[in-house]
Amino acid sequence: xxxxxxxxxxxxxxxxxxxxxxxxxxxxxxxxxxxxxxxxxxxxxxxxxxxxxxxxxxxxxxxxxxxxxxxxxxxxxxxxxxxxxxxxxxxxxxxxxxxxxxxxxxxxxxxxxxxxxxxxxxxxxxxxxxxxxxxxxxxxxxxxxxxxxxxxxxxxxxxxxxxxxxxxxxxxxxxxxxxxxxxxxxxxxxxxxxxxxxxxxxxxxxxxxxxxxxxxxxxxxxxxxxxxxxxxxxxxxxxxxxxxxxxxxxxxxxxxxxxxxxxxxxxxxxxxxxxxxxxxxxx
Numbered sequence: 001x002x003x004x005x006x007x008x009x010x011x012x013x014x015x016x017x018x019x020x021x022x023x024x025x026x027x028x029x030x031x032x033x034x035x036x037x038x039x040x041x042x043x044x045x046x047x048x049x050x051x052x053x054x055x056x057x058x059x060x061x062x063x064x065x066x067x068x069x070x071x072x073x074x075x076x077x078x079x080x081x082x083x084x085x086x087x088x089x090x091x092x093x094x095x096x097x098x099x100x101x102x103x104x105x106x107x108x109x110x111x112x113x114x115x116x117x118x119x120x121x122x123x124x125x126x127x128x129x130x131x132x133x134x135x136x137x138x139x140x141x142x143x144x145x146x147x148x149x150x151x152x153x154x155x156x157x158x159x160x161x162x163x164x165x166x167x168x169x170x171x172x173x174x175x176x177x178x179x180x181x182x183x184x185x186x187x188x189x190x191x192x193x194x195x196x197x198x199x200x201x202x203x204x205x206x207x208x209x210x211x212x213x214x215x216x217x218x219x220x221x222x223x224x225x226x227x228x229x230x231x232x233x234x235x236x237x238x239x240x241x242x243x244x245x246x247x248x249x250x251x252x253x254x255x256x257x258x259x260x261x262x263x264x265x266x267x268x269x270x271x272x273x274x275x276x277x278x279x280x281x282x283x
Contacts, residue, residue, distance in 0.1 A: 023050035027142035037185035062128025221245035241266035
């Protein structure tokens with residue numbers, strides 16, 4: 001039976017016991033309401049490590065004042081069943097007061113890779129992400145931590161943070177998991193009504209179209225962005241936040257598409273903000 005704990009001390013006690021047994025530890029940081037995308041991360045961790053910790057914590061620090069902190073979906077019972085079925089060993093589900101004690105005033109921040117993409121419209125977001133993830137690394141002390149490519153900028157930012165701060169953890173990126181019709185799995189998909197759910201397919205359709213154009217030889221980033229925007233704008237319910245072409249490692253804008261280029265978008269379908277992307281491999 002999987003163990004669910006709510007305090008930092010309980011996590012540290014359990015990890016210490018595992019370490020004394022010589023076990024390796026993987027961490028899958030999540031905000032809960034787990035779906036097949038999260039499950040793929042847990043599966044990978046279970047394959048790679050002796051023990052797997054899944055954190056389930058809706059982190060208030062990464063939400064702006066007008067964002068969906070209060071309405072963000074939560075279901076710890078369902079999360080527990082999924083984690084247990086997938087082979088995880090421990091769920092860490094703290095309250096905000098456990099993670100951020102009274103008077104909390106220390107943050108992990110970053111310049112550069114957080115300036116573009118989601119960082120433009122969500123200026124405090126990555127400070128919250130970096131702070132909570134660094135805390136989780138200090139609490140769990142994992143050998144490896146698992147993040148999905150759907151949040152590609154987050155994956156890049158965490159990799160940079162670990163490098164810059166000499167954190168002894170291997171960051172493992174895992175592929176985007178999609179619904180049968182192509183829509184990237186997201187906890188926020190539950191916000192969509194029937195009409196919006198159909199409209200949301202414009203994201204994955206545009207991504208697949210862009211991938212094909214790049215495979216066929218398109219190298220001009222601005223040309224690709226223009227074609228992608230035009231396609232998204234054909235959907236009346238879609239409102240573009242951004243469509244950008246950047247270097248995956250530095251998240252700096254690129255004019256020419258080549259190896260390690262990230263093509264990413266954020267689009268509002270009604271009031272719901274969804275993201276999707278692909279990374280160009282090869283030359």
